[in-house]
Amino acid sequence: MSKADTIKARAPRGFADRGPADLAASERMLAKIRETFELYGFDGVETSFVEYTEALGKFLPDQDRPNEGVFSFQDDDEQWLSLRYDLTAPLARFVAENFDALPKPYRSYRAGWVFRNEKPGPGRFRQFMQFDADTVGSASVAADAEMCMMAADTLDNLGLAGQYVIKINNRKVLDGVLEAIGIAGEGQAGQRLTVLRAIDKLDRLGADGVAQLLGEGRKDESGDFTKGAGLSPAATERVLAFTQAQGATGAETIENLRKVVSGSARGEEGATELAEIAALVETSGYADRVIIDPSVVRGLEYYTGPVYEAELTFQVQDEDGRPVRFGSVGGGGRYDGLVGRFRPEPVPATGFSIGVSRLFSALKAVKSPIVSGSEQPGPVVVLVMDKDQVASYQRMVSTLRKAGIRAEFYLGSSGMKAQMKYADKRNSPCVIIQGSNERERGEVEIKDLIEGAKAAAAMGSNAEWKAARPAQFSVAEDKLVDAVRDVLSRHFG
RNA sequence: GCAGCCGUAGCUCAGUUGGUUAGAGCACCAGAUUGUGGAUCUGGGGGUCCCCCGUUCAAGCCGGGGCGGCUGUACCA
Numbered sequence: 001m002s003k004a005d006t007i008k009a010r011a012p013r014g015f016a017d018r019g020p021a022d023l024a025a026s027e028r029m030l031a032k033i034r035e036t037f038e039l040y041g042f043d044g045v046e047t048s049f050v051e052y053t054e055a056l057g058k059f060l061p062d063q064d065r066p067n068e069g070v071f072s073f074q075d076d077d078e079q080w081l082s083l084r085y086d087l088t089a090p091l092a093r094f095v096a097e098n099f100d101a102l103p104k105p106y107r108s109y110r111a112g113w114v115f116r117n118e119k120p121g122p123g124r125f126r127q128f129m130q131f132d133a134d135t136v137g138s139a140s141v142a143a144d145a146e147m148c149m150m151a152a153d154t155l156d157n158l159g160l161a162g163q164y165v166i167k168i169n170n171r172k173v174l175d176g177v178l179e180a181i182g183i184a185g186e187g188q189a190g191q192r193l194t195v196l197r198a199i200d201k202l203d204r205l206g207a208d209g210v211a212q213l214l215g216e217g218r219k220d221e222s223g224d225f226t227k228g229a230g231l232s233p234a235a236t237e238r239v240l241a242f243t244q245a246q247g248a249t250g251a252e253t254i255e256n257l258r259k260v261v262s263g264s265a266r267g268e269e270g271a272t273e274l275a276e277i278a279a280l281v282e283t284s285g286y287a288d289r290v291i292i293d294p295s296v297v298r299g300l301e302y303y304t305g306p307v308y309e310a311e312l313t314f315q316v317q318d319e320d321g322r323p324v325r326f327g328s329v330g331g332g333g334r335y336d337g338l339v340g341r342f343r344p345e346p347v348p349a350t351g352f353s354i355g356v357s358r359l360f361s362a363l364k365a366v367k368s369p370i371v372s373g374s375e376q377p378g379p380v381v382v383l384v385m386d387k388d389q390v391a392s393y394q395r396m397v398s399t400l401r402k403a404g405i406r407a408e409f410y411l412g413s414s415g416m417k418a419q420m421k422y423a424d425k426r427n428s429p430c431v432i433i434q435g436s437n438e439r440e441r442g443e444v445e446i447k448d449l450i451e452g453a454k455a456a457a458a459m460g461s462n463a464e465w466k467a468a469r470p471a472q473f474s475v476a477e478d479k480l481v482d483a484v485r486d487v488l489s490r491h492f493g
Numbered sequence: 494g495c496a497g498c499c500g501u502a503g504c505u506c507a508g509u510u511g512g513u514u515a516g517a518g519c520a521c522c523a524g525a526u527u528g529u530g531g532a533u534c535u536g537g538g539g540g541u542c543c544c545c546c547g548u549u550c551a552a553g554c555c556g557g558g559g560c561g562g563c564u565g566u567a568c569c570a
Contacts, residue, residue, distance in 0.1 A: 013562085056570085069569055085570085118569055119494095197568090220566045224496045301570060385528070418522095420530040428530095435528060449530065456531040466529065 014120030015127050025371035026129075026360055029158065030111055032370065033131050033354060036154040040146070042109040042133045047090040049113065053080035055093045055342075071117050083115040087132040088302075088351055089338065095136045095349075096342030104137035111356065123326070123361055134351030136339060141273050144168075144306040144334060145280040147352040148290045151310050151330060154354065159368050160312070164329075166286075167293035168308045170274050171333070173257055174199075174297060176267015177242045180260070181235035193301070194229040199243055202295045203327070207244070211236055243295040250278040253292045273306060298331055307333035308352065316365040326362045330354040377492060378427035380484055382409035383419045385435035396432060396444070396480060403481045405488070423449060430487045432480070444480055447472040448487050 011017060018026070034044075053072055071083040084090050087110055095106055111131040120126055133150065135143040148166045155164045174196070178184050183191050198213035205213070212218035214236040217228035231239065238260070245256035254275050261267025274292055281290045298307045310330035332352035339347035363371045380400055382393045393409040400407035410419045423431045433445035448471035455470030475483040 089570095116569065119567095121564085218566090220496080224566050226495095226567065383529090416528055417526090417530080422530085424530040431530085433529080437528085445529095447529075452529095453531065460532075462526075462532070465531070466526070469529070472529085 012126075014118075014125050016125060020376065022360075024376055025364075026356070028370050029360060029363065030131065030356070032157050033154055033356075034109070034111070036150065036157050037109040037131075037133050039153075040107075040133070040150050042107045044110060045091075045094065045108040046110050046112065047084075047087070047094050049083055049115075050081050051084055051090055051093060053082040056082050056084065056089045069117055071115050084112075085116050086114050087112060087130050087353060088134065088332075088335065091132070091134055091136075091351070092335075092338040092349070093342065095347070096339050099343065099347075105143070106136045107134070108136075109133040123358055125357060128358070129356035131354040131356050132351060134349060136349040137347060138350070139336070139348035141276045141306065142280060144273075144308070144350050145277045145284075147332060147350060148277070148281065148308050149284055149286050151308070151352055151354075152286055152289045155310065158359075158363065158370060160363075160366075163314045163366075164289070164310060164312050166290040166308055166310050167296045168274065168277060168290065168306060169292065169294055169296040170270035170306050171297075171303050172266050172270025172273065172305060173261055173294070174242070174270075176261030176264035176270060177239060179264045179267065180262075181231065181238050183231075183235075191229055195231070195239060196297050198229060199239070199295065199297045202243055207240060210243070211240060214239055245294045246292070250282070250287065250292050251275075253294070254278065257294060270305070277306060298333060302335045302338050303333040304336040305334035306350070307331070310354070312362055314366065326358060326365075328355070329359040329362060376427075377406075377429050377488075378423075379406040379408045380430055380432060381419070381423040381426065381428045382407065382432040383416060383423075383434075384410045385416065385433065389434075389439070392434070392439075396434075399481060400484060403485075405481070405484055429491055430484065432484075434477075438474065441474075442477050443474045444477055445472060445474050446480075446483050446487065448490075450491050 038044075053070070056070065070085055072080055073082075075081050091108070091110070095102060109132060111129060113127055114130050115127050117126060118124075133147070135146070148168060151166050152164075155161070175184070178192055178195065183195070195214060198210050201213065202210050205218075209218055213226065213228045214231045215228050215233065216230070217226055219225045242257070242260045245253060245260055247253040247256055254271055257271045257274070258268065261271060278287075278292060281287055296307060296309045298309065308331060309328045311328050312326045330353060332350070334348070334350040336346060336348045339349055360371060382396050382400075384390065384393055390409070397407045397409050410422065412418070412422065414422075420431065428449055430446055430448050430450075433447060434443075438445055447469075451471035455468070456465060459465045459468065459470075473483075
């Protein structure tokens with residue numbers, strides 16, 4: 001094929017490949033999370049990647065693309081299907097479908113890939129993994145409090161103790177504020193959403209930026225203008241007061257919130273729920289890590305009560321020295337309406353999702369031992385010295401494999417030097433060499449590549465390096481397994 | 494989507510007022526060493542200078558359009 005006809009090999013933007021080191025590291029991390037979730041009594045359950053589009057949201061497909069932000073396609077019966085964009089909506093479908101058979105409350109967890117057709121960026125992918133736990137069928141705030149405590153325990157178990165905070169708020173309190181400024185009406189849903197999104201940007205834009213978005217609008221640094229919610233200065237002031245209601249203690253925060261929502265029954269209900277959660281958190285000894293923060297709103301519209309967010313508090317810098325913001329590595333909340341869409345009766349539910357990919361990046365950035373532990377050693381490589389002896393090399397490899405040792409013989413077509421380079425690149429602990437000399441003596445040469453590399457540092461010329469044959473020794477062929485085990489135990493215990 | 498910046502080898506980049514055959518470092522392959530991974534030296538492969546149109550005797554360089562990337566912003570149910 002001529003060069004002009006070849007296809008450019010590239011992963012679609014926002015999608016990433018993962019190598020052996022990352023795979024092993026994320027396995028370790030997932031195991032820690034799973035351990036914690038199971039300790040809390042959650043059972044694993046997995047749902048499919050693809051759902052009927054209507055099951056994922058309240059939308060119905062209308063055009064070629066039913067919904068921006070979701071990867072969708074049409075089945076041969078013309079029904080619209082979508083790749084799941086989170087694990088919560090599919091779980092709601094699963095619970096509704098198997099409702100009669102499941103114990104209530106139903107407590108389950110799952111890890112899996114989710115897909116969003118959005119603009120990717122650093123730490124933002126179009127395919128990423130979430131680890132999710134939900135309690136379906138309990139309206140008790142104890143279920144919400146438990147989610148927050150489990151989030152804290154999970155991060156502790158990942159070695160992040162003292163480096164995060166779990167923030168809680170309540171949508172009902174926010175509803176109370178919106179009522180108070182007079183935009184709770186039917187026709188004002190759009191405006192409410194704009195207010196919600198503006199508050200969500202508090203950590204990034206600061207109070208001034210949010211005030212602009214609540215009012216007329218805001219111009220960003222590239223000169224682009226974003227239209228605001230159009231609130232009056234007094235209303236803007238009241239919303240900001242709500243986001244800044246956090247006091248020195250939880251009790252103080254709740255007092256402040258009660259003032260902001262006074263007169264709204266729903267707002268006061270929300271404040272009471274927060275007080276109950278705070279009490280549970282306090283008695284369980286999590287009050288230092290799980291705190292009430294009125295600035296947390298979360299973007300998803302389906303939340304109906306308590307919402308929570310896990311945020312890392314440390315800062316790291318990228319290779320250019322710029323600070324990296326990880327922001328939220330997990331979040332969740334109460335979604336009492338989601339399962340009910342499939343059933344005649346309402347079903348209360350609450351859940352928490354960890355953004356696995358983002359948390360993984362964060363753990364790597366702080367060089368956590370869970371993700372930066374040494375890469376798995378490569379296989380023992382049996383060199384092919386004589387092509388007509390492949391059967392005997394195959395036999396050695398089988399012997400090693402039967403002893404539980406990762407091994408392979410060289411399947412390429414290059415000479416010995418290239419085979420050594422191959423073994424080096426494979427991260428092999430040692431190579432097995434048997435040419436005619438060794439074969440006549442019934443022996444094999446074993447070269448310890450790790451030890452050899454150390455010895456190399458001390459040598460100057462290549463002639464010296466070759467003559468010394470560092471870390472290389474000969475054993476009888478039937479002692480192959482024992483000798484390789486010696487080398488392995490020397491380096492990996 | 495909107496705005497700003499950018500696009501030369503696998504990677505990071507240089508390339509003069511527009512001027513002959515477009516370069517470097519790293520990486521890769523080979524040889525020095527016909528049986529030894531490092532280091533050193535020597536050589537080699539690799540380019541639609543993002544694409545198209547235009548200006549010009551002449552375009553990697555200038556102009557227009559398109560595509561792609563990065564950053565900000567919006568969206569993220």
